[in-house]
Amino acid sequence: MIFNNKKFEKGVSIIEIVIVTAIVGMISVLLVNLPASLRLIGQSSHESVANQIAVKKIEDLRSQGYDNLANGTSQISDTRLSQLPSQTSSIVIEDCPVSICTNSELIKKVTINITWKEDKGNKSTSINTLISKGGLQ
């Protein structure tokens, strides 16, 4: 009599566990990071737009010349601002502070500030420059 001594045991082998763990791990990493990555792409796009608006405004003000710049705070008008969610913008023109213009030169300090809302909070970009009487235009 020949007995068949082979036993078949139902179960999961270790290599299957390792493979499944690796696959699940990779997919979970992907799922966690993908929304963050997509959000970052949107955020950097907003930053670029805000930067372009600020740079253009600076150049516009410089071409106006010192004599046509009135001290005060005003808003930027630019159609591209609509691309930024819940944005606020400001142009602050003031006489150059004594800390910078030690000889009371005829110079205006211009600060452009643009703030908008991202998922994780507010983001802003800010550029400062000086515009002088008889200077670059």
Next chain:
Amino acid sequence: MKNQSGQIVIILLLITLVALSVGLAITQRSLTNLKTSTQNEQSSRAFSAADAGIEKAIQQNSSIGVGVPFDVSSDSSVSVTKNDLPAANQALEYPPIGKETISQFWLENPDTLPSGPPPFPSASYIGNDTVDIYFGRSDIAPTSPESPAIEVNAIVLDTNTSTYSSTRTYIDSTSNASVAGRYPNNGFNAQASCIVFTVATSSSPASKFRCKYPLNITNGAPNLKAVMVRIRTLYTTLNHPIAVDPMPGKSLPLQASVFVSTGTSGQSQKKLQVFRLKYVVPNFFEFSIFSAGDINK
């Protein structure tokens, strides 16, 4: 024993591979975008700081922030160096001039020229009555239609009569044999030597020019003093460098300043250069009439 076959693991692995590739690409793209936008922002701040530095330096008429950069804001700084031009015995080089631009070179010091009603008091004159004019891009050959001619408008002071006069001289860089209609067919005064010259100027120790023309403005008349030359290009649509070199032992008066401004913000640095003339004479009758034949009134 049953033979079992199946492909589910392989399929799952392939799906995972594709999904990971897509995910990694998106993540990398987002990081690159963020890095680029941050660099752009810093670059703009640096440029604005460089602009601001030039404005302040022009107002102060001096260098600023040399050695220790000057803070324009909490996140940007600038340093500006100012150099007065030209140095003693040095040729003065103008930034490349285009078709509609007139370059102006003082040959006498405008601050010490006689003024007021005639007769003018005697003045010590530098005597730059003969100068070498260098002009033209060295890479433009005289056979090219873009090879420039120049109109030289020399302003001269007659110390006997205390009057100023203006004389125009037209110098071509090429001949009719190379470009139809050019010297002498166009009636210009002379053709320059155009073999490419390397000259030490206020801009560079080895500036290259295509042509050179020695201009004798007063022909040795003792009562005439050359005060200024105003030069513009003709025929060409390109910008060309131009320089005026005094004779050995003579110097052009200080008449221009170069401001070089370096703005810094974060990792970005931007450099601006401004060439500023001390005194600029307004344009006066800067027109020329060219005619094939005599003009009869």
